[in-house]
Amino acid sequence: AAANGGGDSGGSFDIGLPGAVEGKVVTRFPPEPSGYLHIGHAKAALLNQYFADMYKGKLLVRFDDTNPSKEKDEFVENIMKDIADLGLRYDRLTYTSDYFPQLLELGEKLIRAGIMYADDTPVEQMREQRMKSIESACRGRSVEENLRIWEEMKAGSEVGLANAMRFKMDMKSVNGTMRDPVAFRCNLSHHWRTGNKYKVYPTYDCACPFVDAVEGVTHALRTSEYRDREEQYYWILSAYQKIWPGLPNVHIWDYSRLNFVNTVLSKRKLTWFVETGRVEGWNDPRMPTVQGILRRGMRIEALKEFIISQGASKNITFQEWDKIWTINKKLIDPVCPRHTAVEEEGKVLLTLEDGPAESEVVVVPRHKKYPPAGKKAVTRARQLWIEQVDAATLKEGEEVTLMEWGNAIIKTITRDPATGAVTALSGSLNLDGDVKKTRLKLTWLAAVPQCEVVQLQLVDFDYLINKKKVEEDDNFMDLVNNATRFEKLAIGDPNMRTLQKGDILQLERKGYYIVDEPYGVKGAGRPIVLFCIPDGRTK
Ligand code: ATP
Ligand code: MG
Numbered sequence: 126a127a128a129n130g131g132g133d134s135g136g137s138f139d140i141g142l143p144g145a146v147e148g149k150v151v152t153r154f155p156p157e158p159s160g161y162l163h164i165g166h167a168k169a170a171l172l173n174q175y176f177a178d179m180y181k182g183k184l185l186v187r188f189d190d191t192n193p194s195k196e197k198d199e200f201v202e203n204i205m206k207d208i209a210d211l212g213l214r215y216d217r218l219t220y221t222s223d224y225f226p227q228l229l230e231l232g233e234k235l236i237r238a239g240i241m242y243a244d245d246t247p248v249e250q251m252r253e254q255r256m257k258s259i260e261s262a263c264r265g266r267s268v269e270e271n272l273r274i275w276e277e278m279k280a281g282s283e284v285g286l287a288n289a290m291r292f293k294m295d296m297k298s299v300n301g302t303m304r305d306p307v308a309f310r311c312n313l314s315h316h317w318r319t320g321n322k323y324k325v326y327p328t329y330d331c332a333c334p335f336v337d338a339v340e341g342v343t344h345a346l347r348t349s350e351y352r353d354r355e356e357q358y359y360w361i362l363s364a365y366q367k368i369w370p371g372l373p374n375v376h377i378w379d380y381s382r383l384n385f386v387n388t389v390l391s392k393r394k395l396t397w398f399v400e401t402g403r404v405e406g407w408n409d410p411r412m413p414t415v416q417g418i419l420r421r422g423m424r425i426e427a428l429k430e431f432i433i434s435q436g437a438s439k440n441i442t443f444q445e446w447d448k449i450w451t452i453n454k455k456l457i458d459p460v461c462p463r464h465t466a467v468e469e470e471g472k473v474l475l476t477l478e479d480g481p482a483e484s485e486v487v488v489v490p491r492h493k494k495y496p497p498a499g500k501k502a503v504t505r506a507r508q509l510w511i512e513q514v515d516a517a518t519l520k521e522g523e524e525v526t527l528m529e530w531g532n533a534i535i536k537t538i539t540r541d542p543a544t545g546a547v548t549a550l551s552g553s554l555n556l557d558g559d560v561k562k563t564r565l566k567l568t569w570l571a572a573v574p575q576c577e578v579v580q581l582q583l584v585d586f587d588y589l590i591n592k593k594k595v596e597e598d599d600n601f602m603d604l605v606n607n608a609t610r611f612e613k614l615a616i617g618d619p620n621m622r623t624l625q626k627g628d629i630l631q632l633e634r635k636g637y638y639i640v641d642e643p644y645g646v647k648g649a650g651r652p653i654v655l656f657c658i659p660d661g662r663t664k
């Protein structure tokens with residue numbers, strides 16, 4: 126346990142790194158540019174930052190780009206954006222592909238040292254042999270033959286493509302990752318950075334220990350499900366140290382992977398949602414990506430606070446989304462402006478017999494306890510729109526409170542005889558009435574042309590996955606939720622025209638929303654699009 130820094134602890138990463146020396150620690154965050162960053166990557170990034178800061182050391186960001194089939198410029202650009210949004214402060218940005226020349230040199234040295242051999246056993250059969258600890262017939266190939274095949278691999282020839290280079294490790298090991306893992310394989314795909322220059326690429330297992338050591342990484346943080354690979358990492362690093370003088374040691378330190386309920390956090394699975402059109406893209410508000418959750422209304426400070434609260438626990442648990450959204454709500458509630466919306470469907474006209482003949486405008490704060498939120502105009506009139514859900518609960522003679530105005534008494538209620546829905550209401554003002562004594566605080570909007578209401582589209586979302594805890598052997602495609610986007614039309618107060626993309630607001634008595642499409646940006650006639658921000662209370 127000591128090598129891993131001890132057991133569980135809640136609250137903060139109060140456990141230190143083994144062998145850490147102040148001013149000398151170097152950590153790294155190594156994303157593979159095969160997708161956008163998700164919330165698990167955010168944990169990895171912030172944790173590496175945390176330890177670099179704790180020891181006044183350095184943080185490196187390294188694009189781990191060893192698989193040309195999966196990597197794209199689009200992903201590099203968006204990961205850079207995500208890193209900026211996360212506020213990551215790194216000392217150096219590097220690419221594993223920078224080291225391709227050295228890695229190929231290393232490959233040749235490994236062959237000459239007799240610790241790497243070429244194997245043309247078909248993939249499936251190789252997998253089975255590894256499972257059953259069966260040595261490949263190729264394990265005994267001579268150095269000369271391996272060198273000859275290495276040249277074929279570098280050229281991407283047919284012979285090269287049929288072979289993979291494997292570490293001659295330990296086929297009898299109880300640890301499956303030690304049974305001669307693949308070090309290099311051919312790939313003729315275009316590499317996003319080096320183009321078609323290379324035909325042979327190192328695997329992650331082969332490249333990572335070398336690049337970590339060369340870059341002077343002192344502590345390589347990995348998620349604990351890779352613990353089996355620790356032995357492999359150290360074997361590979363010490364093999365390199367024997368043939369590549371001066372390579373320093375690296376400590377592996379593991380932490381628990383972040384999982385969320387009703388969520389998959391794997392780029393392969395998230396790619397599927399994007400490619401099948403089940404979401405708009407990687408930044409869809411239903412995606413657990415950094416861009417997705419920010420677009421849904423998460424504040425970066427809330428994300429950071431949540432991750433720090435995870436502490437250094439090594440337990441792999443499923444986190445509740447409610448927990449992180451509750452943290453978020455505490456940050457947005459004290460500052461976000463308040464606005465009014467009335468749902469379109471079934472909205473009811475309330476006529477106040479003694480209401481003002483001419484509409485009147487009063488100016489009130491957008492947030493009563495937070496003046497920087499600004500002010501807004503409220504139009505009062507004889508006729509008001511109120512929501513069907515409120516109207517349906519009213520009784521004749523009942524006293525209610527009109528928010529930002531005062532009390533009123535409901536006089537008559539007209540209903541549709543067929544459906545029972547309220548179709549019209551009448552009442553009169555009772556401005557001396559006690560607002561503390563009414564059952565209902567009504568949201569309302571003046572139903573006169575002077576009050577230029579805006580059209581709103583209110584959008585709510587559900588989880589992409591309908592099973593709470595997705596397990597290893599579940600096929601996630603069987604667990605896909607079919608209805609995950611819900612839209613409602615509403616009218617909103619005229620002040621909402623000034624809201625900008627990304628602004629967060631509260632709709633009185635409804636909840637928190639973030640502006641996804643502001644007024645007028647995509648032409649006239651389109652509603653303002655507001656996404657509902659979860660507030661941590663399970664519906
Ligand atoms: P994915 O399964 O999403 O493809 P990955 O590990 O293959 O994840 P990388 O881009 O290689 O993707 O990950 C970059 C870093 O983020 C690695 O150090 C990895 O261990 C870490 N990481 C990935 N997923 C999580 C997670 N759910 N929780 C914590 N750290 C994670
Ligand atoms: Mg990876």
Ligand code: MG
Nearest residue numbers: 390391392393
């Ligand atoms: Mg993965």
